[in-house]
Amino acid sequence: xxxxxxxxxxxxxxxxxxxxxxxxxxxxxxxxxxxxxxxxxxxxxxxxxxxxxxxxxxxxxxxxxxxxxxxxxxxxxxxxxxxxxxxxxxxxxxxxxxxxxxxxxxxxxxxxxxxxxxxxxxxxxxxxxxxxxxxxxxxxxxxxxxxxxxxxxxxxxxxxxxxxxxxxxxxxxxxxxxxxxxxxxxxxxxxxxxxxxxxxxxxxxxxxxxxxxxxxxxxxxxxxxxxxxxxxxxxxxxxxxxxxxxxxxxxxxxxxxxxxxxxxxxxxxxxxxxxxxxxxxxxxxxxxxxxxxxxxxxxxxxxxxxxxxxxxxxxxxxxxxxxxxxxxxxxxxxxxxxxxxxxxxxxxxxxxxxxxxxx
Amino acid sequence: xxxxxxxxxxxxxxxxxxxxxxxxxxxxxxxxxxxxxxxxxxxxxxxxxxxxxxxxxxxxxxxxxxxxxxxxxxxxxxxxxxxxxxxxxxxxxxxxxxxxxxxxxxxxxxxxxxxxxxxxxxxxxxxxxxxxxxxxxxxxxxxxxxxxxxxxxxxxxxxxxxxxxxxxxxxxxxxxxxxxxxxxxxxxxxxxxxxxxxxxxxxxxxxxxxxxxxxxxxxxxxxxxxxxxxxxxxxxxxxxxxxxxxxxxxxxxxxxxxxxxxxxxxxxxxxxxxxxxxxxxxxxxxxxxxxxxxxxxxxxxxxxxxxxxxxxxxxxxxxxxxxxxxxxxxxxxxxxxxxxxxxxxxxxxxxxxxxxxxxxxxxxxxxxxxxxxxxxxxxxxxxxxxxxxxxxxxxxxxxxxxxxxxxxxxxxxxxxxxxxxxxxxxxxxxxxxxxxxxxxxxxxxxxxxxxxxxxxxxxxxxxxxxxxxxxxxxxxxxxxxxxxxxxxxxxxxxxxxxxxxxxxxxxxxxxxxxxxxxxxxxxxxxxxxxxxxxxxxxxxxxxxxxxxxxxxxxxxxxxxxxxxx
Numbered sequence: 016x017x018x019x020x021x022x023x024x025x026x027x028x029x030x031x032x033x034x035x036x037x038x039x040x041x042x043x044x045x046x047x048x049x050x051x052x053x054x055x056x057x058x059x060x061x062x063x064x065x066x067x068x069x070x071x072x073x074x075x076x077x078x079x080x081x082x083x084x085x086x087x088x089x090x091x092x093x094x095x096x097x098x099x100x101x102x103x104x105x106x107x108x109x110x111x112x113x114x115x116x117x118x119x120x121x122x123x124x125x126x127x128x129x130x131x132x133x134x135x136x137x138x139x140x141x142x143x144x145x146x147x148x149x150x151x152x153x154x155x156x157x158x159x160x161x162x163x164x165x166x167x168x169x170x171x172x173x174x175x176x177x178x179x180x181x182x183x184x185x186x187x188x189x190x191x192x193x194x195x196x197x198x199x200x201x202x203x204x205x206x207x208x209x210x211x212x213x214x215x216x217x218x219x220x221x222x223x224x225x226x227x228x229x230x231x232x233x234x235x236x237x238x239x240x241x242x243x244x245x246x247x248x249x250x251x252x253x254x255x256x257x258x259x260x261x262x263x264x265x266x267x268x269x270x271x272x273x274x275x276x277x278x279x280x281x282x283x284x285x286x287x288x289x290x291x292x293x294x295x296x297x298x299x300x301x302x303x304x305x306x307x308x309x310x311x312x313x314x315x316x317x318x319x320x321x322x323x324x325x326x327x328x329x330x331x332x333x334x335x336x337x338x339x340x341x342x343x344x345x346x347x348x349x350x351x352x353x354x355x356x357x358x359x360x361x362x363x364x365x366x367x368x369x370x371x372x373x374x
Numbered sequence: 375x376x377x378x379x380x381x382x383x384x385x386x387x388x389x390x391x392x393x394x395x396x397x398x399x400x401x402x403x404x405x406x407x408x409x410x411x412x413x414x415x416x417x418x419x420x421x422x423x424x425x426x427x428x429x430x431x432x433x434x435x436x437x438x439x440x441x442x443x444x445x446x447x448x449x450x451x452x453x454x455x456x457x458x459x460x461x462x463x464x465x466x467x468x469x470x471x472x473x474x475x476x477x478x479x480x481x482x483x484x485x486x487x488x489x490x491x492x493x494x495x496x497x498x499x500x501x502x503x504x505x506x507x508x509x510x511x512x513x514x515x516x517x518x519x520x521x522x523x524x525x526x527x528x529x530x531x532x533x534x535x536x537x538x539x540x541x542x543x544x545x546x547x548x549x550x551x552x553x554x555x556x557x558x559x560x561x562x563x564x565x566x567x568x569x570x571x572x573x574x575x576x577x578x579x580x581x582x583x584x585x586x587x588x589x590x591x592x593x594x595x596x597x598x599x600x601x602x603x604x605x606x607x608x609x610x611x612x613x614x615x616x617x618x619x620x621x622x623x624x625x626x627x628x629x630x631x632x633x634x635x636x637x638x639x640x641x642x643x644x645x646x647x648x649x650x651x652x653x654x655x656x657x658x659x660x661x662x663x664x665x666x667x668x669x670x671x672x673x674x675x676x677x678x679x680x681x682x683x684x685x686x687x688x689x690x691x692x693x694x695x696x697x698x699x700x701x702x703x704x705x706x707x708x709x710x711x712x713x714x715x716x717x718x719x720x721x722x723x724x725x726x727x728x729x730x731x732x733x734x735x736x737x738x739x740x741x742x743x744x745x746x747x748x749x750x751x752x753x754x755x756x757x758x759x760x761x762x763x764x765x766x767x768x769x770x771x772x773x774x775x776x777x778x779x780x781x782x783x784x785x786x787x788x789x790x791x792x793x794x795x796x797x798x799x800x801x802x803x804x805x806x807x808x809x810x811x812x813x814x815x816x817x818x819x820x821x822x823x824x825x826x827x828x829x830x831x832x833x834x835x836x837x838x839x840x841x842x843x844x845x846x847x848x849x850x851x852x853x854x855x856x857x858x859x860x861x862x863x864x865x866x867x868x869x870x871x872x873x874x875x876x877x878x879x880x881x882x883x884x885x886x887x888x889x890x891x892x893x894x895x896x897x898x899x900x901x902x903x904x905x906x907x908x909x910x911x912x913x914x915x916x917x918x919x920x921x922x923x924x925x926x927x928x929x930x931x932x933x934x935x936x937x938x939x
Contacts, residue, residue, distance in 0.1 A: 068839075109856050164841065
C-alpha cells in the first residue's frame with residue numbers, strides 16, 4: 016500500500032548549518048501526526064519543507080505516492096494542495112472573514128464558492144461573522160477562520176504550525192480536539208508542530224520527537240511514554256527519574272528498590288551498569304511494602320499527590336498517589352515498584368532499550 | 375512544473391563563482407536594475423574616452439570656475455542648511471513656546487518650492503526695479519549710485535536660495551535624532567548643572583552628529599544637482615557647464631567627462647551620508663517610551679524661539695509664495711488660457727504616467743527581492759536605489775547618448791531595408807523622458823514600497839501560497855491591497871518630483887512639448903517673472919502635498935528616517 020505521507024532520508028540546510036538531518040517518517044493513512052520537540056529542534060523547518068517552502072538537500076517527500084520534493088526540485092507550495100495554519104494565523108487584514116476563507120477557491124464558480132465558504136463558516140461556528148474583518152473578532156475566532164481558510168480548498172493534508180500557542184490553555188485543548196474531529200470527519204490528514212506534549216497527546220495519533228534536527232522516535236503517545244528509545248525522549252515526555260541498577264545473572268536488573276523484571280535486550284550482559292526509567296505511576300504507594308522512602312516534596316493536584324521521595328541512597332523518585340494519602344514532608348511512606356515496561360539505558364549513554372515484562 | 379520554486383540555489387554564489395539557475399523573477403530584477411543604471415554607466419564609459427579638444431579647452435579656461443563654484447555651493451549650502459535646520463529642530467523637538475506645534479510641520483513648507491522658483495521670485499523682489507529697492511529709493515530719495523545693495527544673482531545669492539529650500543532635510547533628520555535621544559542623558563547633564571546652551575552644544579548636538587551629517591549631505595547632493603538656480607543667476611557650476619558643453623559645443627564626450635566628475639563628488643557625499651546613517655543607528659536610544667517633558671521657555675525667550683522658527687518659514691516660504699500669489703493674481707487673466715490648460719494637462723499626465731510606471735518598477739524590484747533574497751538581486755536593488763543622488767543633467771545625457779545611438783542604428787537599418795526613415799523613435803519622444811524619470815525617481819518609490827513590504831509578515835505570503843496563489847497572485851491579491859497607503863504615498867511623492875523636475879525635462883522633452891516647470895523657467899529667463907508666477911504657483915501648490923504627508927508622519931510618535939527619500 017502507498018503510504019499517505021512518506022519522508023525519506025531528509026536533510027535540510029541553511030548553509031553552513033544543517034537544520035534537519037536524515038529524517039525519515041511515514042504516516043500510513045490520513046491520520047493525525049505531530050512533530051514534538053523543544054524550540055530550535057527543526058520541527059517547523061520540517062513542516063515548511065512539507066509545505067514546499069524549504070528545499071531539500073537530500074531525501075524526498077511524497078504525498079500519496081506523488082513526489083513533492085527532492086534535492087534541486089521543489090514543487091511550488093501553491094501546487095501541492097497542502098493546507099497550512101500558521102503560528103501567527105496570517106489572516107489577510109484587508110479581506111473579510113468570508114473573503115479570507117474563500118481566498119483559496121480560485122477557479123470555483125461564484126455559487127460554489129459561496130456555498131463552500133458558508134459551509135465552512137458554519138462548521139467552525141462563525142457564520143454570523145462572515146462580513147467582519149479579522150481585527151474585529153476575538154483570538155479564538157481568528158483561529159477558527161484560519162482553520163476554515165486552510166480547509167476550504169479541500170487539501171489532502173493540513174499542516175499546523177503551533178497555531179494554538181497564542182491561546183490560553185483551556186481554549187487550546189478544546190480547539191485541538193475540535194480540529195481533530197473536523198479533520199477526521201473530512202478525511203484530511205493532519206500534521207501538527209508543537210512543543211507542548213499535552214497538546215500533542217490531545218491532538219495526534221502518532222508523534223515524532225525531534226531534537227537538534229534528528230527524529231528520535233516516531234510512535235504513538237503511549238509508546239513514547241512507556242517505551243522511549245532514547246534518554247532524551249524519556250526525559251522530554253512525561254516525568255520520571257532514572258534509577259541506577261546493575262544487570263543480574265538472569266537478566267533482571269537489581270536496583271535499590273529491588274529487582275525489575277524484563278527480557279534483556281541485545282547488547283546487554285549481566286554485570287552491566289544501567290539506569291531504569293521509573294515513571295511516577297510505576298511507584299505504588301503501599302503501606303504494606305517493606306520498602307520505604309522519605310517525602311522530600313509534595314505537590315497537591317486535586318485528585319492526586321505528586322510526591323518527590325528521597326531514597327536512603329539519596330536518589331530521588333516521583334510517586335503519584337491518590338489524594339487520600341496525605342503525608343507530611345519528612346514522613347516515611349511504604350512504596351513498591353510496578354513497572355510494566357522496563358526501559359533502561361546504559362549508564363552515561365543516550366541510547367536506550369525497551370523491554371516489556373511479558374516480552 | 376518548476377517555474378517559481380522560491381528556494382532553489384542562489385543565482386550567484388560568491389564562493390563558487392558560478393551563475394546558476396536564473397529564473398524569471400531574478401532576471402527581471404537584475405534586468406530592470408541594469409536598465410536603470412544605464413545612464414550612469416553610459417556617462418562613466420563615455421567619460422573614459424581620451425580627453426578631446428573641448429575638454430582641454432575647458433580645463434584651460436572654465437573648469438577651475440566650475441570646481442570652485444560647485445564646491446562653494448556645496449559647502450555654503452551645507453553650512454546654511456545646518457545653521458537653519460539644526461536650531462529649528464532643537465527648538466521644536468525639545469522646547470515649548472508659542473506656535474511650537476504649528477512650526478513643527480510648517481518648517482517643512484519650503485520643501486514645496488523648487489530652488490529655481492525661489493530664485494526667480496527673490497530676483498524679482500530684490501533687483502533694481504523690484505519693490506524693495508524702489509521703496510528704499512523713495513523713502514530716502516536715493517538715486518542709483520547713492521547706495522550699495524547686495525546682488526542676489528551671485529554665488530552667495532545662489533547659496534542663500536538653495537539653503538532656504540533645502541534646510542528641511544537637516545531639520546527632519548535632526549528632529550528625529552533629538553526625539554530619539556535618551557532623555558536620561560539630557561536629564562543627567564541637567565542634574566550636573568549644564569544650562570540649555572551647554573546641553574545643546576555639549577550633549578545633544580554631538581549625539582545627533584550622524585543625523586546632522588546625513589541631512590547636510592542630502593542637502594549638498596541637491597545643491598550639486600541644481601541647475602535652474604545657478605543657470606538663472608549666471609553662476610558657472612558643473613550642471614550649467616554640462617548643459618553648455620552638450621548643447622552649445624555638441625561635444626558629448628566632454629559633457630560626459632564633466633558629468634563623471636560631478637558624479638564623483640555626489641558619490642563621495644552619498645558614501646558619507648550612508649556611513650553616517652549607519653552610525654546613527656548605533657547610538658544608544660535609551661528608553662524611548664519615556665518622552666521627554668518639553669522644556670517650557672519663559673518670558674522673552676519664548677518669543678525669541680518663535681521668531682527664530684518664523685525666520686526660515688518667512689523667507690523660505692511665506693515671502694516667495696506670497697510674491698508668486700501677487701504676481702499670479704496680476705497676470706492670471708493674460709496667462710490662464712487654453713495654452714495654460716494644455717501645459718497643465720501635459721504636466722499632470724506626464725507626472726502621473728511616470729509615477730505609475732515608476733511604482734510598477736519599484737514593486738517589481740521590491741517584491742522580486744523579497745521573493746529571491748540572493749546576493750545578486752540585493753545588489754541590483756541596492757544599485758537601483760542610488761539614482762536619487764544623480765543630478766538630472768547627468769541622467770539626461772546618460773539617457774540621450776544611448777538612445778540617440780539606438781535611433782541612428784534603427785534609422786539606418788530602416789533606410790537600408792525599407793527606404794524609410796524612422797526618425798528619432800526613442801530620443802525624440804516621451805520614451806527618453808520617462809526613462810530618465812524612472813532612473814532618477816525610482817528610489818523614492820522603492821523606498822516606500824520596501825518599507826511597506828517589510829511590514830507585511832512573510833507568513834502572509836506563505837499562507838497565500840499554500841492556498842494556491844502563485845507569486846504574481848500574491849503580489850496583486852495580498853501585497854498591493856495591503857500596501858495601498860504606502861503605494862499611494864509613493865505615487866504622490868514621485869508625481870510631485872516629476873512635476874518639479876527641470877534639467878532632464880529641458881534636455882529630453884520632445885520638440886514642441888512643454889510642461890509647467892519648463893514654461894516657468896522659459897518665462898523667467900525672458901525676464902517675464904510675473905507671467906511665470908501662475909506656472910510656478912501651480913508647482914508649489916502641488917509640492918505642498920508631500921509636505922502634508924510628511925507632517926502627518928511627524929504627528930506620529932516616532933517620525934524620522936522614513937520621511938526622507
